[in-house]
Amino acid sequence: MALVPCQVLRVAILLSYCSILCNYKAIEMPSHKTYGGSWKFLTFIDLVIQAVFFGICVLTDLSSLLTRGSGNQEQERQLKKLISLRDWILAVLAFPVGIHTTVLPFILIEMRTSHHEYPSRSSGLTAICTFSVGYILWVCWVHHVTGMWVYPFLEHIGPGARIIFFGSTTILMNFLYLLGEVLNSYIWDTQKSATMMPTWLPWANDLTNVSWNPTSPEVGFSCFTKER
16 A cells, blocks of 8 residues: 555645645735745745645656556556656755745655656756756846845845855855755665665564665655565
8 A cells, every 4th residue: 555645645745735836926025025025025926936846746756646557658658758857846846945934844745745856967967057047037037127136135235245145155055956966866775775674684674565666667656665
């Protein structure tokens, strides 16, 4: 039987993000009515990223359920593409951007319950740098149009300090990407090693009954199963 109902958990998380986004947009704040609206703020962008990510997770689970045992190679190929997209969003956006807010526990649960294949380090770092620089340019453009910085403290520091701050945030995002890559490898290398424990160890009996197949298209639908 499934030890972790990943698909149910993902639906619940997705619904919670949708609820948060609806409530966020309903809040009457002057800054939401100015140029750029809520999209000026990284917190709001992060909420959208998380909602899109878990939406793709739910879609992946449904596709996995529908294609299971069908033997349709085209459907399996499309499912693998969807899984690759899910993994890419987690690696490049959902984890690095989400780690600075309270959504981090949901991301850690997702990483713990489902195996995710990270892209090559060079392409991953390039993507996160592109996102970081893009957001910095967006913040600067909002200032150019409105004469006001999205984050008030930027008004009180000089141009040189702003350059250092923006550069530091880009470096931090790269570090968070690498942290996610290392954490994902640690979690799943440990799980894989646990299934290979010699059965003569007194505490290894339960672990050897856990099946782990990160290459299966259904990984993430029923992440851990235990033989009955």
